[in-house]
Amino acid sequence: MKYIEPVKSVVLFLLVMLSVILTFIIWTYTPDYKIIEQTEGKEILIGSQKRMEDIIRPYKAIYRFDEEFTGTASNGAMKDIMKAFQGWNVLDLVPINNNLTANYVNEMIRTNNRMTIFFTGEIPYSAFSSIFQFADKEIPETTFNRMIIDWTNYGNKDLQIFFISSNNKTLMRSHVSLQNTNPFIRDVIEPAKTYSAFKEIERDGFTSLYMPNDKIESTKYMYTFIEEPLESFKNVLFPNPNIVQRSIESAITEKYQDGKSRMTVDSNLKSLTYVYPAVESSAIIEPSKLLKDSFEFINEHGGFTADYRYVSKNTNKNQLEYQQYLQGLPVYSDQVISKITTAWGDNLIFRYKRPYYSLVFDIPTEKEIKELPSGVEIVEKIQQLNNFVLSDIDDIVVGYYLKQDSTSIMTLEPCWFVVHNGIATKLTPELLGGVVNGLE
Structure with missing residues (x-):
């Protein structure tokens, strides 16, 4: 019995020491952390992504040789023209006329050794910055829908370019100094001598129309098509797809809503319309920013699911339209929708209307x-x-x-x-x- 107390004291001392040692170990322990790799959220792409130059294409070109016109709307020719522009240094972009008349434009186009390239929509100059190299640091915040290229002095490696805006009635002039003009003459000008003859249709007080003299052969196609999953668009357009409610409105209409925005689907037109009312704005957005924001919004989710091309803008509504094309020709319909339309709001998309079908193969x-x-x-x-x-x-x-x-x-x-x-x-x-x- 006389050893019990000393033993208790020794055990108690050992326990106290063990507690101190364990506390010290815990305080000084540094775990061997493994680096956790960050994983990005899965990107949803409905179709392939495009470049700005893919959605900005001319639809027609006419050429003036020896008092006669030739022209083409060939998809291959339009591609060759845009390819020829790559890397051009556009110098001395200066305004020439701010009150352009139709007769003045017609006379410019009638001048020999000139080609005129027609765009459907008014193009901001900045949209061409990935194609042309503008020497001016500040690109003008304006637009054009026709380009006239004068190759009279191509032997001196100099081309003169005119930019015309039909909406604004403005004319800008510049020139391009090329190290070698032969590729442009060989790939763009020489082939034009074999194109169909075109006739100028004059209209008193209005710009002329330019129409082919010959009958036109074109191909009729039958295509299979698919409907893109509506869930994909829901996941792209709504910030939190998990709270979106789906409702059937009629035999051809259904809606998706999250309390702030809605997506309406029309199965007859094969269209969907997304609206976010809270960001509606009457502030007018500059053309360059409007096109950039609209293009990036659609392109981020691969929304250009066919050959869609920018064709028009409504400045007052901050609205842009992209028309579906096939083999270089526009596609129109009164049975299904064939355009993508965006209306921009306060730094966000306000309205987005588009087809949800895709042509697969002919x-x-x-x-x-x-x-x-x-x-x-x-x-x-x-x-x-x-x-x-x-x-x-x-x-x-x-x-x-x-x-x-x-x-x-x-x-x-x-x-x-x-x-x-x-x-x-x-x-x-x-x-x-x-x-x-x-x-x-």
């Missing part, structure tokens, strides 16, 4: 060569009717009329179209003598 056995009347014939027929006033027409173009044949097949029929204020009207033998319908 059926080779269903291809058919169609012969269309010449452009000159079409103008003559229009002038005999009361359906159109020639001075009101923006242009007359060959395009594709798109219609749905079945749940998986769409037909694209080549036709002539009259374009006025962004609305295309299909011209058929029946329609030329009857009722006209506007198409998107």
